[in-house]
Amino acid sequence: MFNPGQILVGLEIGTSKICVAVGEVTDAGELTITGFGQARSRGVLKGEVMDVEKAGEDVREALAQAEDMADVEIEGVFLAVTGNHIRALNNRGVHSIPTVDRKITEEDVHEALRNAKGNNCPAGYEIVDSVRQDFRVDQHSVYENPVGVVGSRIEASVHVIQGNSRKMDFSRRAVEGPTPVRVEKAVFSGLASALAVLTTEQKDQGALVLDIGGGTTEYALFQKGLLRHSGVLAVGGDHVSNDLALGLDIPLSLAEELKLTLGAAVVDPDAERAVHTIPGIQGLPERRVSLAHLHRIMALRWEETLELIARELAESQWLRQARAGIFLCGGGARTPGLDALARRIFQLPVAHGHVQNVSGPMDVLENPEFATAIGLVRYGAMRSRQQPRRWSFPLLGSLAPRFGRQN
């Protein structure tokens, strides 16, 4: 029976596909996916909605599918946002303890978090997510939860993800414009994917999630159960197709097809002399495409993409300690050889990320393209569980509360 209090919906407006996941939290606290919807995506480029009208039509189609399958009426969704406009940074905020006894209260912690969160947000940007990290009291000791500690000054560290308001509004309008559905909360898609594929233990051990989509690649690095670093590189599978189309001088649709059927992220020595013949259509002569060229073009693009992310993360001390390894998800994760390439570049174990601790249709749970939408459902479940509390939000681990109050 439909119960709006328990139905959670994740919506990802991706560059190549729109994915919807409908989930339900059981009385035992388990998450079950009860429906899903998928539609082609038009009007989205590099993760950003460029044509609200077309994107809205596609969203409507995917939502309708999901409603039919789950037999629910969707009223609100958690919406994934990404794109070149997303910026993530670690902020610090301080607060002086005003009381005579200098005992830190939840209010003090909240105040320090608020100060940290609000720092460095340029005009035209809004905070998408803020994740609390650790605290220092009087510039010395580090605490996960300093409530009750005695000190005169508390310093909070928060990982903040910001997005351009105007660009995020395009995504919201694609949902709220053509449908009566409201956006409950915009969530950074890299964070949502990580929530889907990582277990608590992996987050504690240290893990990097790479969500390789059609237009963007998101990354989220966890260590000691906390989100330490995240970001977006607005490069994805579309760039590979585009490179192939330009490099091999073939139409984009054919490049897309060749990428999916013959593509690889590493150059296959056996394919050095291999040639793929494309039959001529409508009287045009047949075309011969060198597989070595195809692989080389793809390898160069994927290598560059992963190297840029590795360079970005190299400045973070946490990457070296990601003992659980790297987890690949998103449509790009299907590229043969991408895991080996990532292993070589990051010098860490690499695996394909699978949705964890969620029940539902196996074809959905095992599909790397649904990780973000399912992660959004999990995000919603965690959020609703925590809403009664004023500020603490133990979203990503079993230790002390680690999230600041969400927007």
Added chain:
Amino acid sequence: MNPEPVSTLPAPAVSPVVRIVGVGGAGGRLAHALSPMDPAVSAMAVDTDAWALRRLEGIPTVTVGDSVLRGLGCGGDALQAATVAEHDQARLKSLVSGTGLLVLMVGMGGGAGSGIVPVLARLARDSGWVVVVIATVPFEFEGPLRRANAHQGLTALRSAADLVIPISLQGLMRSAAESARAEELLRWANDFVLGVARELLRMLSGTPLIPLGIADLARVFRGRQTEGGAAAVEASGELRSREVWDLLCAHPLLRSPNALAEAGVIVLQVAGGPDLKIEELEWLEKRVQDAAPRAQVLLGAVTQPVLAGRLTALLVVAPNTGNTTSSSTSEAEAEAEVEPSPAGKAARKEALMFEDLVPASGGSAGRGGGGFSGRSGTGGGKTRSGFRNFQQQFDFAPRWRGRFEGVEGTLRGGENLDEPTFARRGVKLN
């Protein structure tokens, strides 16, 4: 009768003197917009149109050629403007009494700007000023007359000024969204110009951390007579230095793939609040040095309390004027021959596209040929003055981007990642 006599101009300050002079309609408006930013800087406007100058309240103005034109303007005739400017030399000279840094702001294409600026620049240089010209180059659709004016003005300026920073409106238009309105685009262009001028002023008015002054600019730019690029950006936040670098690399006016790699001189001026860190300066300087291994890099840093939490950077790039006598077009062609990659082909195409905007060689002004009277086609790039009288041009056209053509680029480390990796790396596919 001169409606606003020169004697009303403020006496030049003792030292250092930074003077902003907006020439022509667009230049005057830019100088007017800049004047409230720093009261220590004297801004003024020069035009042939007295009525246009009257709208610029609050800054001194000078009408050139009013005895001939009666303050009605030159009607887009740059030659006439140059002639009256030569005739009114005494009045123009009074604007550049003393010595210091003269920033001329001009919208090329109109008569007054294109005609007067070379004369004023030459007079200022002869008086010992370091002359930097920030000039907007008109859109292609503005017609042949304005393009010709801009072309001739820029050609004359190369020998008259120490550094010319051209800002191609057509290039900005290519970088802007297709749906950008004309008004937005012009405002954007104005912001670029004002941003560069503002940071130049900050260089001289902030509390120096690593001093960089007029003398340094004079040393590196004097006699170079080159056409360079400039970008001013600002960022805040923890990763602000990285963001500043990304913004600089993404800047439409420095986006040419070789803009930094082929630079001869780069001035990097960083400004921040009291929280400015040495590591930030070091990091940025290293990025510039890595991107421009052959360039002489001058780093300056100032602090201003008002910049707390923020970081601004000004990058002025002058191309290498080394021993080569080939033009930019032929260099681009030679490069394309060595490396016939798609990127190379694109570079060659761009060079040819740009050629019709400003000729890379020939048609250069003779020594001291401010204005158009001294114009002579020497060909081959050799000049009587011994200076290299042509400059490498910055191309403003986007490269090969396929389906990402016309959309905001994904820029990292000076590269547009929307362009194919193999093309950017020059990998041959045979």
